[in-house]
Amino acid sequence: MSLELQHPAVAPQRLSHQFEQIDQQNEIYIVGMWTFLVTEIMFFGALFVALTVYRSVYPDAFEQAHTALNVWLGLTNTFILLTSSFTAAMAVRSKMLGERTRTLFFLAITIMCAFGFLCVKYVEYSAEFREHHFPGPNFHWEQPVTASAVQGDLSANSQVALGSPKISVNEFPANYQPQQLALHKRELFFSLYFVMTGLHGFHVIIGIFVLGTLWLLIYFRHPTVDDYMPVELAGLYWHFVDIVWIFLYPLVYLIGKQ
């Protein structure tokens, strides 16, 4: 087995039976992972197309609906994911150089960031559920009255939402009734919001599972992770999850003018 590597400190690798050379094997893994990521791009891409179409058809409804989202929590989550992407890249680098402790350290931070992301997401989701923003028969929408509602005053908002519809019938002519159904284009926004962020969150959970497994394997010095390739591939996946969020944040949280 020939190992002629550019970097003197790079850890040794093993060759599978179907390959001839270690370089070939490495490139195959990387290209294979990228091909998988291409399918993921198309997977999320279809949702982005749906978002773009509906946003262009119902610009105002989307602009109104998105005010219910908490921009600051979204910003926090973007920050968390960018950080985790950085630490994931560092973990791959450390693993490539055979620095076990540093690898474990950076992987741990990446995993913690992923958990942090999910915690923030949990806070956001529970607020949306409290306000009946989840699409379906219980969907309910109220136009935020003040700018403070936009700023994430969750406790105040939730109390209002739990009560009866704020707009009472007697403020309108007798034959003119407020209709929740008329506001359903916002349900469309929230459907896309939940599907897209939910699917992204699902990818984060898979990422935690993969990175956590790697962490354990490296911790217990399992032979399958002598090679840096598993960490490299998990890193590629994790960066992809980050990229999806890089687009989700401006397109879902920052619609139109604030």
Added chain:
Amino acid sequence: MNFPIMPQTASNYAVSIDDIYFTLVALTVIFTGIVTLMLLVFAVRYRRGTKVSRKNPSTGNLYMELTWSIIPMLLGLWIYGWSAIPYSRIYGDPPANASEIFLIGKRWMWHFQHVNSGIRENNELHIPVGKAVKVTMISQDVIHGFYVPAFRLKRDCLPGRYNTVWFRPNKIGKYYLFCSEYCGTNHSEMGGYVYVMSPQDYAQWKSNGGSQTLKETETTTEIGHDLFEKYGCAQCHGAQDNVHGPSMNGLFGTTVTLANGQSATVDDNFLRTAIINPQAQRIAGWPAIMSGFPVGSGDGQISEENLLDLISYIKSLGNSQHAAPVVGNNSTSTVALKPLASKPAVNHSSSLATKGQSR
């Protein structure tokens, strides 16, 4: 034993579409013939053991490749251009004098409303020969397909959006009407007949009130007028009350600027959305005080049928192009407004401006 080769031809499109069709049939026969002949002749003539000349076998020739790329391509482009013309007529704007018919598809029946006579019929459509007909269609549930083979005419009937198609029947007769888009259990039974009648027969049919089953004498426009009052539309959209909402007079067919800066043409689909979900495309300059009327049969809801009636009424208010100055609060609307004298302004809605939803 009955082996029909082609359907009846009874509309202005039938002949032009058949021309393209039979040209394609000819091309198919020619090309399939060439390929079959080549394959069979070569396979038999050059089969193993035959004593034929096999000198200079070729494994590629750029000119031949170009020949059999470019000829099919040119033929294809010719057919493409030829067939795009009737297509753009079928789904394009109808002639101005076309009589209008509303069509509501529901599982599993077709419901027609003749706009100018108010006659309604189910699964049957009676139209006079030689007169252009525009069908505006919508579905109450799933996607249906309005299909009359004799007219070579098909259009999907979508839920939530109007589709239109127009045609001019040119042969008296009784023709099949099918649902072409799969819509559930009794999909194959969702059909009926289109009766193309002579003008005299049609006039008599019309004076008899149309189909025996559904006698309606009020026109859709008249029903729409009643609904306009019933739903309280007139309170804000009446003749002169341009404070809370744009007047409907002369609105149809104009181009308006929306609150989000885009411009839109006021057509059937625009009005439909405006009634169901006004905030989705509010005309610039008007307060966001109107709550929509969702489609349904409950309180405060409006049926697909009534929606069409309302739209028919609003259309009847004309699409005047007078460049009257825009009345209203700092409106950027380009709507031409024509005062309608007879309708009294409803004034108890003034409280709406202050109490309505704010954006």
Added chain:
Amino acid sequence: MANTDNHNHDSGAGHHHVTPVSTYVATYVALLVLLVLTFAVSRVDLGPFNIIVALGISVVKTAMVVLIFMGVKYGTRLTWFWASIGFIWLVLLFLTLGDYVTRQWVHLPLGW
């Protein structure tokens, strides 16, 4: 099993490129700056340019993550190919928008 040990060094050796820590840190800082910029721009009303600027920044951020964090910059031509084809193909999917844009045009006078 690797019986051909006279293999070409150029082909796959690039994967062993070890990016300096300083590059990663610089990229990270740049990403954070762009994030703040995204947020700041969304607070200014630029009309239709809000979305264009936001998408532009996202594209730049993505490019940085793909090229540096994911190491495509040092990858082989094949990696470049597969890393770009997904994004290119996504553009085809967005041709769907053509339908929505042109649906309004049905009332254009066509001359008959």
Added chain:
Amino acid sequence: MSSIPLNPGALGSDGRARARENYLNIKHTVSSWLLTADHKRIAVLYMISISVMFLFGGLAAAGIRIALVRPHDTFFSSETYNKLFSAHGIIMVFFFLVPSIPATLGNFLLPIMIGARDLAFPRLNLLSWYLFMFGAVLVMGAIMFGGIDTGWTFYEPYSSVYANTNVVAVIVGVFIAGFSSIATGINFLVTVHKMRAPGLTWFRLPLFVWAMYATSIIIVLGTPVVAITLLMVVLERVFGVCVFNPACGGDPILFEHLFWFYSHPAVYIMILPSMGIISEVIACFARKRIFGYEFVAFSSMAIALLGFLVWGHHMFVTGESMYSGMVFSLITFLIAVPSAIKVFNWSATLYKGNVWLTAPLVFAIGFILLFTIGGLTGLYLASLAVDVHLNMTYFVVAHFHYVMVGGAIFGYMAGLHFWWPKITGRMYPEGWAMLSAFILFIGFNLTFFPQFILGFDGMPRRYHFYPPEFQMWNILSTAGSSVLAVGMLIPAFYFLWSLKYGDIAPANPWGAKGLEWTIPSPPPSFNFETVPIVTEEAYAYEAIYAAELAGDYSHVEASIPYNQEYVEKPQSNISNEEHQ
């Protein structure tokens, strides 16, 4: 797998032949099959699975044809009829046609054709079969216990709101099978890119490999889109989210856009591999290099790429923008060009060949004829105005059956016969194969040609009841389908028969070129003892052609009778391609 000896074809030390180890007899346990990472065994597993699915799909089709004998059928209720055609479509499209050639012949041959020991990711390949089986079992269960009545297109809002059948289970099954297909696609792409034998440049690749490559690109780029679209239907049904439902402003046409973004290219997933097979078969039995190799190769890629730009031609009448329809129609006409190039190049290959009329070649000629008709009738549907009349009628049904049955299945049959000796080590009975080819061709045309006329007459598809004047054409079609069924059953019987009683196949029964014919039949577990080095282009039949014209047929290895002891013969034509 590393315990398997790498030199399985060797003779015993006494020079006498012993039972040669191959991928079939190396281990006999059930687990050695179910946990195998060998691409050849996985191909066989796939072959068995899709044959079973084809049987189910065929039974559903028989039900449809029985119902359509009478204009007002009383044998089935309309619910049952709707479930039958839905089951037929879903099974045939997602569980037979899409995996048919890539997952069986492609899986078996692709690594061998490029001189690799296995695919790049053998365990992913096995996972792909398990995903397929899981999806298939789920879908079959859902169809058996309740069924689904949405049609294979799952159009919204019928599928999300109105259907009250097992939509969720079926869609989840299709979704999972989609990932199986994606796994295969990724595997093929990476394998073709990185695992070709030394000397095997892109323009020396067999055209089957080109076709598989083009197919894989479509799978990888298209399948995720339909997966997420169908997932959204499930979410609409289960959680009440609202993406395509018009009740909250959703657009059912957007569903159609996203659905056809995959499902139109999916047609090319079905037909491109067949085209690859036809190229192999025609070149082999004409004893000639394929005419215009580069054009055939690039036309595969052109079809794959252009195939992604034409999805809107399924929606001319739905309310898609008129202008959008015009663009999609134009590109659809352009895609006819690469198809025409292929057909003419195949025909030209036969010219001045030394044509050996075997069953694979007869199937291949049948393919070209039927595909020509299928392709040309596609132009009727691409013509905007004509499509307004023909869309959603039996014309469409006839057209895509000409492409998918006449195309994909005839191609699959050609390939199956061509490589059957390689896969099983046994020859199929030639006479029966010829007979079944002719029966299939006649039965097929009798079944589907009347449907073109029915379609032009205006009979809509998916109709249980129809106007009585269409009855005679339908009776003709049903009669044809029974002939077709006989034509399908004959191969099923003789293939099974040949497994035990067929003549033992030599390494290269056809005197064909290509790396797969240089190794024994059936191939050893690791395909090649040493990595082959390729020094010539694909289909270098010149020497064989010259020899045959001179009356020398010695390169065609005679079948070895069943009772003779198998002795491996020295293979003269290997030495040209392999330099150790």
